[in-house]
Amino acid sequence: MSAPLLEIKSVGKRFGGFVALEAINLDVARGERLGLIGPNGSGKSTLVNCICGTLNNETGTVHFEGRALDGLPANQRTHLGLARSFQLPRPFTSLSVADNLRIPLIYAVRRRSQLILSPQELERRSLELLAMVGLEAKARRSPRDLSQVEMRKLELVRAMAAEPKLLIADEVMAGLSHSEVEDIIQLLLQLNGQGISIILIEHIMRAVMSFSQRIAVLVSGRKIADGKPDEVVNNPSVVSAYLGQ
Amino acid sequence: MRSWLFFFVALAVGALIFAIALLIRSDYLFFAGYVVLQFVVLATAWNILGGYCGYVNFGSAAFFAIGVYTSVALAKLGANPGRYLPEFLATGLKPLLPLPILAMQFFAGLIAGLIGLGMGYLTLRLRGVFFAIATLAMAVVLQTLIINWDFVGGARGAYIVRPASIALGPISIGYIEYLFLIMLVLAVVALTVARLIERSRLGYGFATIRDDELAAEACGVPTLRLKLIATTISGAFMGMAGAPFPYYIGYVEPAATFGLPYAVNSIAMPMIGGTTSWPGPLLGAVLLGSLQQIATVTISSAVNLLIVGVLLVGFVVIAPKGILGLIEDWRHARGKP
Amino acid sequence: MGLPIELIINAAVAGLLLGGFYAAVTIGISISFGMLDVVNIAHPAFIILGSYLAYLLNLTFGLDPILAALVMLPAFYALGQVVYQVYYLSFERRGQDALRGLAFFFGLLFITEVMLILLFGVDYRYVEASYIGPTWRLGFVDLPLRMLVPCVVSLLLVAALQLLLTRSFVGRAIMAVAQDPLALQLMAANPIRIKRMAFALSVATTSLAGAFLIIIQPVEPSVGREYIGRVFAICVLGGMGSLPGTVIASMLLGVVESFTATFYGPSWAPAVAFGFLLLTLAVRPAGILGR
Numbered sequence: 001m002s003a004p005l006l007e008i009k010s011v012g013k014r015f016g017g018f019v020a021l022e023a024i025n026l027d028v029a030r031g032e033r034l035g036l037i038g039p040n041g042s043g044k045s046t047l048v049n050c051i052c053g054t055l056n057n058e059t060g061t062v063h064f065e066g067r068a069l070d071g072l073p074a075n076q077r078t079h080l081g082l083a084r085s086f087q088l089p090r091p092f093t094s095l096s097v098a099d100n101l102r103i104p105l106i107y108a109v110r111r112r113s114q115l116i117l118s119p120q121e122l123e124r125r126s127l128e129l130l131a132m133v134g135l136e137a138k139a140r141r142s143p144r145d146l147s148q149v150e151m152r153k154l155e156l157v158r159a160m161a162a163e164p165k166l167l168i169a170d171e172v173m174a175g176l177s178h179s180e181v182e183d184i185i186q187l188l189l190q191l192n193g194q195g196i197s198i199i200l201i202e203h204i205m206r207a208v209m210s211f212s213q214r215i216a217v218l219v220s221g222r223k224i225a226d227g228k229p230d231e232v233v234n235n236p237s238v239v240s241a242y243l244g245q
Numbered sequence: 246m247r248s249w250l251f252f253f254v255a256l257a258v259g260a261l262i263f264a265i266a267l268l269i270r271s272d273y274l275f276f277a278g279y280v281v282l283q284f285v286v287l288a289t290a291w292n293i294l295g296g297y298c299g300y301v302n303f304g305s306a307a308f309f310a311i312g313v314y315t316s317v318a319l320a321k322l323g324a325n326p327g328r329y330l331p332e333f334l335a336t337g338l339k340p341l342l343p344l345p346i347l348a349m350q351f352f353a354g355l356i357a358g359l360i361g362l363g364m365g366y367l368t369l370r371l372r373g374v375f376f377a378i379a380t381l382a383m384a385v386v387l388q389t390l391i392i393n394w395d396f397v398g399g400a401r402g403a404y405i406v407r408p409a410s411i412a413l414g415p416i417s418i419g420y421i422e423y424l425f426l427i428m429l430v431l432a433v434v435a436l437t438v439a440r441l442i443e444r445s446r447l448g449y450g451f452a453t454i455r456d457d458e459l460a461a462e463a464c465g466v467p468t469l470r471l472k473l474i475a476t477t478i479s480g481a482f483m484g485m486a487g488a489p490f491p492y493y494i495g496y497v498e499p500a501a502t503f504g505l506p507y508a509v510n511s512i513a514m515p516m517i518g519g520t521t522s523w524p525g526p527l528l529g530a531v532l533l534g535s536l537q538q539i540a541t542v543t544i545s546s547a548v549n550l551l552i553v554g555v556l557l558v559g560f561v562v563i564a565p566k567g568i569l570g571l572i573e574d575w576r577h578a579r580g581k582p
Numbered sequence: 583m584g585l586p587i588e589l590i591i592n593a594a595v596a597g598l599l600l601g602g603f604y605a606a607v608t609i610g611i612s613i614s615f616g617m618l619d620v621v622n623i624a625h626p627a628f629i630i631l632g633s634y635l636a637y638l639l640n641l642t643f644g645l646d647p648i649l650a651a652l653v654m655l656p657a658f659y660a661l662g663q664v665v666y667q668v669y670y671l672s673f674e675r676r677g678q679d680a681l682r683g684l685a686f687f688f689g690l691l692f693i694t695e696v697m698l699i700l701l702f703g704v705d706y707r708y709v710e711a712s713y714i715g716p717t718w719r720l721g722f723v724d725l726p727l728r729m730l731v732p733c734v735v736s737l738l739l740v741a742a743l744q745l746l747l748t749r750s751f752v753g754r755a756i757m758a759v760a761q762d763p764l765a766l767q768l769m770a771a772n773p774i775r776i777k778r779m780a781f782a783l784s785v786a787t788t789s790l791a792g793a794f795l796i797i798i799q800p801v802e803p804s805v806g807r808e809y810i811g812r813v814f815a816i817c818v819l820g821g822m823g824s825l826p827g828t829v830i831a832s833m834l835l836g837v838v839e840s841f842t843a844t845f846y847g848p849s850w851a852p853a854v855a856f857g858f859l860l861l862t863l864a865v866r867p868a869g870i871l872g873r
Contacts, residue, residue: 018761054459073469074462083463090460094452094521103453106446108465162465301684303623367860374621375814375863377684379856381623382811386856393849455681505804509692516685551696558689561682562672 003066005030005197006051006166011060013046020046021221024060028166028197033188035212035229036201039242043221044201045087048168052084053077064166078108081165085158085172087201089151091143097154098139101126101161108162129157132187149175156184166197173204185211205243209233217242248444252437259429267422275425279493281534282428283486287507288514288526289435290482293442294475295512296520299455300373304380305511307387308480310502311360312353312487317397317497319349320405346427350488357484358477365476369469388503402498405491424489435482439523442478451475483511506550510534513557519569528568588722593844594837595723601836602733603798605740605829606791607809608816610784613743615814616823617760618777618784620669623687625813626806627694628785632658632792633707633801634698640709647709648735651793655786662785665690666778691806698803706800714797732794737829739790743783744825756780760823808852815859 004027013021021043028034038044049055051062053074062069064080072080083104092100102122109117117125130136133153135146143151156172169188173181185207192198202208208215208229215232217225219241225232232238266274287305294300302308323344344352368379392400411423418426442448450471453461462468491497510533518529533553540549564571607629614622632651639650673683713727747753755776795801816835820827835858842854 052463054463074459075465075467078463078465086460086463090457092453092456092460094456095449099449103449103461103466104464107450107467158464295681299681301681301688303688368863371863373681374684375818377621378623378810378814379859379863381807382815382856382859385808385811385852389849389852505692505695505807509688512685512688547696547700551693551700554689554693554696558686558693561685561689562668565682 004028005032005065007061007063008047008051009061009063011047011050011057011062013043013050013055013057019221021050021057024218024221024223026216026223026226028199030165030197031192031195032197033192033211033213034197034199035208035215036199036218037203037205037208037215037242038218042218044218045170046221047218048084048170048199048201051168052082075107078104078162078164082168083108083159083162083164083166084168085152085155085170087170089148089155091146091151091154091158093143095143096140097135097143097146098123098126098130100143100154100158101129104158104162126161129161132160133157133183149180152176153184156187160191164196166199167191168199168201170201171203173202173207181207248437248441251440252433255433255436256430259433263426263429266425272421275419275421277535277538279421279425279428280538281531282425282432283490284510284514284530284534285432285527286428286435286482286486287511288518288530289432289439289523290479290486291511292515292520292523292526293439293451293482294472294479296515296525297442297448297451297455298472298475299458300369300472300475301377301512302380302476302479303377303508303512304384304387305483306503306505306507307380307384308357308361308483309487309490309507310387310391310499311357311480312350312484313490313497313502314391314397315353315356315484316346316349316488316491317403317405319344319352320491321396321403346424346489346492350427350431350485353488354481354485357487358481361476361480362473365473369472369476384503384508388499391499391503398498400499402496403491404496407492407495420492424493427489428486431482431485436523436527438478438482439526443522447471447474506553509550509553509557510537513553513560515567516565517556517560517567519567521566522569525567525569532568589844592722592724593840595725596729596844597837597840598833599725599729599733599836600840601829601833602736603729603794604812604816604832604836606732606736606787606794608813608820608828608832609740609743609825610787610791611813611817612820612823612825612828613756613784613787614781616817616821616828617756618780620666620781621684621687622781622784623684623810624665624690624694625784625788626809627691628658628661628788629792629795629809630698630801630803630806631694632789633796634702634792635789636793636796637707637709637801640711644710646711647793647797648731648790651789654789658789659782659786662782663778665785666781669781670774670778695803695806702803704802704804706802707796708800709796711797728797732797735790736794739787740825740829743787747825752776752779756783757823808855811852811859812855815855815862819858819862 006026006028008024008026011021011024012019024047036044036047046055050057053069053072053076056071064077064082067080069077092103095103105117105122105125127136127139130139133156135150135153135157138146138150143154146154152172152174156169159167159169173184176184181204188198188200188211200208200211212229214227215225215229216223217232217235217238224241225235225238233243266278287309291302291305294302364379364383365376368376391397397403408420410417410419413423442451450461450466453464453466454468454471458468514529514533515526516529517533518527519525533556537549537553540552560567566573611622611625614620614625632654635654636647636650639645639653640647645653669683669686673686713731716727718725718727718730747757756779759773759776759780795805812835816828816831819834820829820831835855838858839851839854842850
């Protein structure tokens with residue numbers, strides 16, 4: 001069994017007196033589809049922030065491809081191959097929708113592959129990415145003109161533009177219709193087919209169930225379950241803490 | 246329009262302005278014009294860090310003063326090299342001294358840029374708020390240092406003699422006209438650089454820092470490096486704007502040089518004119534600068550400052566995107582049904 | 583080697599007295615910046631305003647400056663409410679507006695300073711009170727009353743505020759809103775109203791701080807600028823919103839400045855505060871990395 005892509009060991013984070021994360025152990029293998037679920041406030045986004053460097057974990061370590069990430073700023077982690085979407089969309093409002101995608105294309109992709117992409121190539125790739133989520137018609141518009149749902153799609157596709165090895169999708173499906181959820185799942189499966197590991201954070205259980213090879217459950221900052229979807233869903237502590245609600 | 250074309254067009258406009266001013270033959274015009282041009286440079290420089298990146302620098306006076314006192318120090322050194330330098334250095338440099346203003350400007354820009362880089366390195370990793378506060382504190386500290394440094398006159402101040410005229414090749418023009426010309430060229434350079442940055446990848450990077458720094462980092466933008474670049478360029482231009490000042494005014498002393506007017510104007514002019522693009526600081530500087538020149542003569546200078554402060558607060562509260570923003574919104578409203 | 587022990591102890595005591603005063607100056611920032619995350623750069627300007635008002639009341643009615651400050655408390659509280667209301671209405675969102683918020687307060691700082699120059703000129707002003715001249719002596723230790731009285735009253739002020747924050751409903755609501763505005767909304771209390779009260783409280787403290795300042799030293803309009811670096815350095819070092827932390831950090835800064843003044847000369851004092859600021863920024867990342 002090859003070494004995991006992402007290794008989270010004993011990671012802890014507190015805000016003043018509040019313990020957001022406690023002794024989290026989690027591994028993600030290459031090409032794996034991991035679902036991360038838990039009630040609101042359980043620490044899922046905090047964990048994502050610690051993995052990606054937006055926050056610094058106080059205890060424990062995070063390793064990506066065997067390399068320790070502690071102290072590394074967020075942009076360098078993105079260069080290494082980590083990408084995430086934000087739970088509450090954070091588009092660059094001074095730039096057009098298409099230009100939002102140019103940023104990771106310029107700064108993340110180029111760094112890794114030492115390519116300078118020509119303006120035409122940048123344009124082509126950003127339109128291509130927008131087309132994957134049906135936003136190509138709004139390429140020249142301001143992100144402020146997008147609906148909440150469209151902004152989440154932009155978040156997802158902006159994370160994809162960084163050509164990551166591990167993509168963390170934080171509640172991208174909120175507010176989507178049944179068929180839109182299907183589309184996103186297909187898109188993510190397609191990415192996974194290219195070898196990209198995916199951590200899916202969602203409340204929409206059927207999406208998580210159908211998509212994930214493995215599910216981890218976070219409750220009150222602790223991981224209470226980690227295993228195959230069927231096992232986790234039938235785990236009594238998971239049911240009482242989260243699913244039974 | 247490509248940047249070099251813009252540069253030459255702007256230079257041509259500047260030459261025209263200079264020619265007209267020469268024809269009108271008013272000394273006052275050159276004096277007042279110098280101040281307005283100086284503010285164009287300061288406002289544009291401030292905006293590179295403040296408007297493009299969103300990091301507020303309250304210490305513009307400090308960078309300006311670095312330029313001022315670099316000139317003073319070099320002038321004093323040039324007047325009497327034997328006294329301050331070791332023998333061989335003094336004799337070796339003698340033909341070069343006293344340094345021409347342009348050389349002083351170069352050194353001023355270099356030193357101010359380095360100090361901007363250093364200060365940025367210490368404080369830019371933290372939230373923008375702390376950078377802003379640090380710039381304010383730095384201004385106070387620098388003032389303290391200058392007050393205690395007798396070589397440049399300390400608290401008593403320093404006198405710099407302004408030559409009557411200068412020979413530019415075959416022509417000889419008055420010194421004040423020469424200073425005006427220098428500042429005009431500097432303004433053109435500053436505007437060209439600002440415009441160049443705006444349209445480049447660097448400018449995109451700056452915009453992401455301003456819009457959402459956390460998201461920018463998540464997208465791989467090297468935010469610290471970009472902010473350091475902005476701080477260095479901004480500081481350097483402010484220093485260069487300060488370099489000719491001792492010759493313009495004849496007597497410099499710390500209280501006035503570090504005075505709040507420079508800090509407030511550097512912020513007020515871009516915020517009133519518009520912070521997102523290069524015409525904003527230009528507009529703000531020309532409008533506000535001219536207004537102040539007129540007001541200082543007609544009302545007192547303190548009331549004049551009060552007006553600037555009130556305008557700043559007014560615009561920040563009511564029209565945050567400045568005059569440019571108001572124009573844009575008006576056009577937007579008319580354009581779309 | 584003979585380091586004069588008496589000199590050292592006196593410098594230390596002077597530093598502690600100064601630190602007590604700095605606590606009063608900073609306590610408002612601990613509330614507005616430490617707890618509410620509002621960067622009120624105009625805070626020192628309000629302090630100078632307080633100094634001048636105390637001066638006026640002292641000059642016209644012979645009122646003791648501290649009493650004058652207490653009389654002015656409601657006015658300053660009201661001022662704080664107005665300022666916060668404008669701030670809140672104009673800059674609700676974050677991000678780009680952080681720049682505008684900063685510019686807003688800077689504009690206020692500037693306007694206040696210029697108005698004071700217009701009204702009072704740039705001459706130094708000072709107050710008269712019975713405790714400004716004399717100095718108590720405990721053995722070889724000098725305790726100038728003009729430093730001791732403000733220090734003591736300042737510490738009382740901090741203690742009173744701490745009691746208010748930890749025991750009263752309003753106080754605990756303020757601390758709650760500092761940590762979690764959402765939770766406060768769930769408690770059916772209006773977070774904006776609470777924040778406004780807290781900010782108004784922070785501005786009210788400047789009335790007293792201003793009185794202390796003009797007791798300790800003569801004042802002219804630009805004196806406030808020296809304090810910007812100091813207050814934010816103390817606030818950060820003291821742990822942002824912690825009042826006891828603020829007092830300790832104030833004392834620390836006071837002592838360091840005192841030693842610097844004693845052994846290197848008083849004109850270097852502002853540089854000390856800046857060094858302090860840089861040090862705290864470098865060493866104490868909690869709460870200031872925003873992470």
